Amino acid sequence: MSNTYSLLIRGGKVMLPEGMQQVDIAVEGEKIVEIGPSLSGSADREIDATGKVVFPGTFDGHVHFDEPGRTEWETIKDGSAGLAAGGGTTFIDMPLNSSPCLLDKEEFQKKYDIASHDSYTDFGFWGGLTPDNLDRLEELAACGVVGFKAFSCYSGIPEFKGIDDYSALKGMEIIKKLGLPLMVHCENDALTAKLGAEQAAAGRDDAWAYFAAHAPITEIESITRMITFAEETGVKLIIAHASLGKSIDIINAARVRGVDVSVETIGQYLILTDEEVAALGPVAKCSPPVRSKENQPLMWAHLLAGDIDYVDSDHSPSDPSLKEGVSFMKAWGGIASVQHTLTGLLTHGYHARKVPLARIMKLTCENMPKSLRIEGKGKIAVGYDADFALIDLNREYILKADDILYKHHVSPYMGTRFKGAVDETILRGQTIMRDGKIIGTPRGRMIMCKG
Ligand SMILES: NC(=O)N[C@H]1NC(=O)NC1=O
Numbered sequence: 001m002s003n004t005y006s007l008l009i010r011g012g013k014v015m016l017p018e019g020m021q022q023v024d025i026a027v028e029g030e031k032i033v034e035i036g037p038s039l040s041g042s043a044d045r046e047i048d049a050t051g052k053v054v055f056p057g058t059f060d061g062h063v064h065f066d067e068p069g070r071t072e073w074e075t076i077k078d079g080s081a082g083l084a085a086g087g088g089t090t091f092i093d094m095p096l097n098s099s100p101c102l103l104d105k106e107e108f109q110k111k112y113d114i115a116s117h118d119s120y121t122d123f124g125f126w127g128g129l130t131p132d133n134l135d136r137l138e139e140l141a142a143c144g145v146v147g148f149k150a151f152s153c154y155s156g157i158p159e160f161k162g163i164d165d166y167s168a169l170k171g172m173e174i175i176k177k178l179g180l181p182l183m184v185h186c187e188n189d190a191l192t193a194k195l196g197a198e199q200a201a202a203g204r205d206d207a208w209a210y211f212a213a214h215a216p217i218t219e220i221e222s223i224t225r226m227i228t229f230a231e232e233t234g235v236k237l238i239i240a241h242a243s244l245g246k247s248i249d250i251i252n253a254a255r256v257r258g259v260d261v262s263v264e265t266i267g268q269y270l271i272l273t274d275e276e277v278a279a280l281g282p283v284a285k286c287s288p289p290v291r292s293k294e295n296q297p298l299m300w301a302h303l304l305a306g307d308i309d310y311v312d313s314d315h316s317p318s319d320p321s322l323k324e325g326v327s328f329m330k331a332w333g334g335i336a337s338v339q340h341t342l343t344g345l346l347t348h349g350y351h352a353r354k355v356p357l358a359r360i361m362k363l364t365c366e367n368m369p370k371s372l373r374i375e376g377k378g379k380i381a382v383g384y385d386a387d388f389a390l391i392d393l394n395r396e397y398i399l400k401a402d403d404i405l406y407k408h409h410v411s412p413y414m415g416t417r418f419k420g421a422v423d424e425t426i427l428r429g430q431t432i433m434r435d436g437k438i439i440g441t442p443r444g445r446m447i448m449c450k451g
Pocket residue numbers: 064096097155156157185285286287288314316333334335
């Protein structure tokens with residue numbers, strides 16, 4: 001007797017953890033139940049994936065969807081639609097730029113309620129660590145945050161204070177005990193402030209002045225210091241959006257010493273250069289800034305060598321008015337990018353630099369849920385959630401405003417060519433995006449960490 005499944009995906013080239021194979025995938029309800037060549041049986045729905053690559057749904061560990069309180073910047077509904085359009089099935093939302101920020105259990109409940117109602121994809125939350133909430137970390141852990149996020153510098157949001165050395169040390173001690181990771185945005189505030197003041201005194205407020213204020217040493221010094229605290233406390237440290245080859249060298253050296261540190265980068269540092277950002281203007285402003293064209297190949301070399309653990313989007317949009325008609329120095333620092341990570345890596349990595357798809361899969365799907373000990377996500381394997389991105393590796397398109405599903409249709413990549421596109425995204429066995437359009441209503445759920 002043959003089986004009846006709810007979904008069969010046939011004929012695709014499937015990215016399994018062990019590599020690409022021509023196999024069929026059988027789904028029952030929300031889970032993958034069988035994987036093999038030419039599976040027998042029928043299904044309520046069959047997808048012919050001939051000519052396509054079946055990727056796991058991507059897992060974006062770093063987005064700012066800004067709810068509650070800053071819905072004119074971004075919303076969970078629109079942000080998760082953008083994620084799904086780019087092949088994503090799970091995001092982890094940052095504790096800022098919502099208002100209030102996620103610093104205690106009351107705020108957790110508000111975010112959770114909105115996401116449970118509005119998210120097209122599955123989701124989780126980073127709790128905030130600031131000097132003000134050392135006594136609230138335990139309750140946030142009990143709510144189910146995947147870990148904590150801190151800034152070693154000004155965060156851009158006045159109510160989300162950067163950690164001083166005391167709260168870094170004490171926060172790490174507490175977070176270590178809670179068994180969770182800490183992600184830190186690393187820039188040396190004292191230095192960026194003074195270097196910025198030098199630029200202002202010279203009458204400069206353009207992109208190059210901003211790059212000079214956020215010089216490489218400001219990132220390198222802060223990463224080094226956070227590693228020192230992590231080494232002392234034993235906390236699992238994740239360096240957020242490293243932008244420099246040298247930052248990865250420092251992290252590698254710490255790992256050799258046995259420090260539990262992993263590193264994220266973002267598509268912008270792999271795709272853009274400082275010269276391009278200066279030409280594009282505030283739409284391409286982020287912190288740390290996009291670096292030089294000499295640095296960019298170092299990032300790709302580290303990525304190919306397996307030294308980088310995660311490529312996330314750091315989708316951090318703002319009200320467009322904060323980017324328009326203001327100097328580069330004054331403009332909001334953050335780039336809208338949640339839809340473009342995978343297609344960006346296919347274009348600039350797989351096609352342009354022969355980066356293996358297996359590496360791209362680890363960076364965008366597999367490594368983050370593994371680090372966060374999230375069950376059932378990030379891999380195409382029996383027992384895992386039936387989350388997929390169906391990719392046409394050779395489809396080319398030029399990004400237009402209408403293609404964008406997140407709230408504000410702005411992007412530093414507007415008008416640029418991509419090669420490698422997501423045709424369909426499937427979350428727990430059901431299609432949520434096809435041909436650039438959302439299908440169905442929000443049914444995202446909070447992901448769970450292993451106890
Ligand atoms: N607050 C906030 O979103 N900051 C983000 N923006 C950015 O460019 N880097 C960040 O960390």
